[in-house]
Amino acid sequence: MLVPYAGVALMIAVAIALAAVFLLGSIYLGPRAPNPVKSEPWECGTVSVGSVRRRFSVRFYLIALLFVVFDVEIVFLFPWAVLARELGWAGFSAMAVFVAVLGLGLAYVWKRGALEWE
């Protein structure tokens, strides 16, 4: 009964094998000459300061979160825009409600001061 899935399994196997070949190939075939400067984190040429694992301000998360929300909005908006004519008024009103809810959220976030850095 698993026959229809054989292609999928083959695909997975090939993908893993290919990735393994590339990774292992580069490890074994590539020449390596490590030195301390090379192992430093790359910081646009400036000398790095302190550990990478420091605390971030919560504002980054907030902005990131908001970004994701509106990112997802775009994901929904694009397919609708493509088919906007066929979907007609029903599609438009559904989308309008969706955007309105998001807009409400944006208004709240804005007034609450979450968009201001200081």
Added chain:
Amino acid sequence: MPTMRTYADSGLYLIPLFPLIGALLWGLFGKKLGRTVVSWLAPGMVFLAASEATLAVLRLYRLGLKAEDPTFIGGWVGARLEQVLYTWIGVADLNLDLVLRVDPLTAVMLMVVCWVSFLIHVYSVGYMAHDEGYWRYFSQLNLFVFAMLVLVMGGNLPVLFIGWEGVGLCSYLLIGFWYQDQDKAQAGLKAFVVNRIGDLGFLVGMFALFGLFGTLDFGGLESAVQAVADVDRTIAGGLFAGYTVRGVLTFACIALFIGACGKSAQIPLHVWLPDAMAGPTPVSALIHASTMVTAGVYLCLRLNFLFSLAPTAMLVVAVVGGVTALFAATIALAQNDIKKVLAYSTVSQLGYMFLAVGVGAYGAAIFHLMTHAFFKACLFLGAGSVIHACSGEQDLRQMGGLHEKLPITFWTMALSTLAIMGFPLFSGFFSKDEILWLAFASPRGHWLLWLLGLLAAGLTAFYMWRLMLMTFSGETRGLDEHTRTRLSESPLSMAGPLLALAALAAVGGFVGMPAYLPGLSEWLGVPFVNYFAHWLDPQWVTAAAHPGASDLFAAAGGAADLALTAHGHAIEGGLMGSAVAVGLGGALLAFALYLRQPAALTYRVPKLPVVGGLYRTLLNKYWVDEVYGVCPVGAVRVLARFCARVLDDIVVDGLVTRVPPFMLRVTGSAVAWLQNGDVQRYLSFIACGLAILLYALLRGGGP
């Protein structure tokens, strides 16, 4: 005669609503509202209820007339007004509605309860004016009226029982109104406990009826009774298999009568009523004379169609009633506390009512209930007025010579005394005479029952005039100087209700004039109609129509016609004459003994040889309280001590104090181990639980 039709009526709930609102208002906000507001609105709430009740009775009257003959004499067939407020429980075989109903019987009770309550509320405004607990008093008094209205309007036994318990609660609260006084608080407790014994009977009776008929609705019971063609048929199955319907009915009726005995202070449960006089006097007048204590009589009348089918139960009722009437009257002869005399008088008069119920004279019973409410309320209020004037003195031996200082009180009480002794044409004459006549002449009556009533009537006249003479005639004997100089008639708020009640006591009996009154009807040349009996006749139709009670009611229209056909006017007139003569004799004897030196006898009699012993027996109320103190109460005390010392201290306390700490330790440590706040542990428990369930599923094809 057709049975009464039922009409829906949407206004009945208003009648009990007003006093309930009042009770809540005074109870919660009385102090903020102030005395003036309470003084006007507490009687006002009862007035509104009384007005609503009157309107309801007028509606009932209109609906109860035949369409083709809308006159009272020819066309009165009666009716019922009904309002279902709420379906309490509506499960398959048990259907309980919160239903109010007004029929002719309830109408009479409504009028008596509402208007007498109103008068006594007005009186209380004056009587309680200076009391600390003014709002508490009116809150409880209004609550009482509410409960009493629920009692008389309840359309089924459970609703009636709510009112029954409600009035019991208010009675308890008001007897112990001055609860700082240990004795008064105790009196309240006694009333409550004795009533509990009665209530047990009530509940047993109620369950028996439910077991028999599967309904507790009065209408339902009535039709269930009608559906039983042969009451002597043996019941085939169910709870009462093997008994006859009549047997079960007899059992239920006697059980209910025990309940009635508790509430209406009949032997042997009469002991609480005299003690209940510890409450404020208007309370005694309202609750312990005119309304609540008649609830037992009302219960029997409400279920008359059941009692009629149980002759044995009726005999018990009649005998207990008759004996109580005489027994309490004898005790009243020797009491020196003005309220105690009236209390025993009340017990005695309630005995008359039960005597009437027991011989099937239902109309006479409720008639006497009504006239008694008038004259006894008036007497109590008069006594209250006397006590008020004497600064709280209740001992008759200390009074005397008050008729000049308290003229209104004197004259109103005198009228009521004439009424209670059955002086011709006063209200008590008509009602008591009807009872005595039917006790003799009814198919279920007996001349011995009549004799009990007759003797009690003589004694009643004697002790009432003794009370009057000791209070009002001669010289003032006790009372300190300060009180004597300040003796004066009570304020208008107290005198008004007295006058109104005295007027009712004097002429209230004319609504129930017997069709035959020797000489008078011939002299006037008009036939008399007993309007009161006519009003109530539709109420007794079910009983009359049932073959099981044929001996009692061969003809529709009740016992009166039947008795008349059996005995005739001559005997009726003769009995009436003898009752009047005995009453007058008692009164004359009282005048002869007490007019000159009202108090001297009370000191001299105990020293006489035989009479003195008798007197002490009466003074100590036949030592009933003492006997009860030894037998039931003492035995219960011993049992209680056993429970306290052995069961409670050793068994229960041992269990409670030893076991829980142990259990707490065990469960506590178990919980502490399980619930250590570690999220991983919680998750592992979820995982384990899931794993077990999955394992069970995979092994068995289902968990």
Added chain:
Amino acid sequence: MSAHDLAALVPLVILTVTGALCLLLEVTGVPVGARKLAPRSHIVWCSELGLAATALVLLRLFARADQPALAFAGALRLDRFGLGLGLVVCVAAALAIPVAVGFLRSRDLDRGEYYATVVFAALGMIALALAADLVFLFVALETTSVAVYILAGIDRRSSRSPEAALKYFLNGAFASGILLFGVALCYGATRSTAIGALGPALRGGDGALLASAGLLLVLVGLGFKVAAAPFHMWAADAYDGAPAPASAFMATAVKAAAFAALIRVSVNAQIDAGSGWISAGWIIAVATMTVGNLAALAQRRVKRMLAYSSIAHAGYALGGVVAAIGGHTPALGAVGFYLLAYTLMTTGAFGVAAFFERADGAGCSHDEWAGAATRFPLVSLAMAIFLFSLAGVPPTAGFLAKLNLFACMIDGGFYWLAFVGVLNSLLSVYYYLRVLVFMYMRDPDPQLAGHGGAFVGAGLAIAALAVLLVGLLPGTMLDLAAQLRDVAPG
């Protein structure tokens, strides 16, 4: 969009708009008309009005739902069962909001976000009660859960509230995972996400085992939400650690909605009366009530005691569910009535805890409540009513609900379940009345303080009166509850 779709949409839309309004009112400042009120009173009123409107709409739909109907292509089912439990959710939310006000003000948490979150949670719960599709059920459950996680952690300056929220979240995420896995298996077995498709799939065919595994996982996920043993352990920490007003809401509304979903799934699965499912069910019910009661016995904090008591009550209700699955349909009404009574008394009891609670969960132990009756007679009286009701003493709603439930278990043939239930509720009298002993018979603790106010007073008074009223005049409620039996088609 059909008429049923619209009908189903109305309550959800009302709640969405209400929640959004609460948020906007918070940020736009006080409107002119509400300046004289205490701050944020207008938001409280806004949320209450929204809930009342929702309740009215639900009631209207309830009255017209003679024939259950599917909406949104089978995502929602408009039947009296779902609508009735949706009403219970509305009651829980409407009571939990006012009793919270005093506490929130004292902790400077009185913000529109709190009320909006309660409303959004209620939205999720009503959707959950109506959900007839596993995916929609999952979405509704997550809407509920996320909102409730926030509520548990709302007091973020406290030492306990964030901990409670985090524990609740971690456990909840785990349970959501299990549920989702179950949904996937069910889909695999039935090729449909409709709850109604489960029954036929379980009866036989290739996917029977897969379907039963899926059903089991879904039920375990929901069992977690109702705090059934052994998935209950988070509940004590979460209810105790969360601010009391949040616990009041979590312990009642979440439970009512999760029970709705649990019942809908399990009844629609049409399990055989004699199967192992039933045995497993009643074992879990007995375990839940017993564990909850035994743990509650040992508690020294009223709030934690109430947390365990809510576990025990979930056990009683589960017993009713088992009777219902076992084929005795009147038990559905009994469970519904029980959840209503439970909601009234538990919201009230946690509300009283909220009245006394101070920073970091102080003011919630037995010792601190000593002699409360002399200082706060009315609040203590209300607590007495709630506790008597929780203990099942007449004439309260709790008594009638228990009586009804146990009677249904007996009618359904689950004698032992009823017996253990009665034993357990006898046991519970001890720890409920112990609180009263402290409140009424100990010398007052002068440090005890409460944060009252009109909202708190009104909330507690309404809850207490409702407990008494439902206990004294149960007729209407019993009639309504008796109609909650249309959860499964046919």
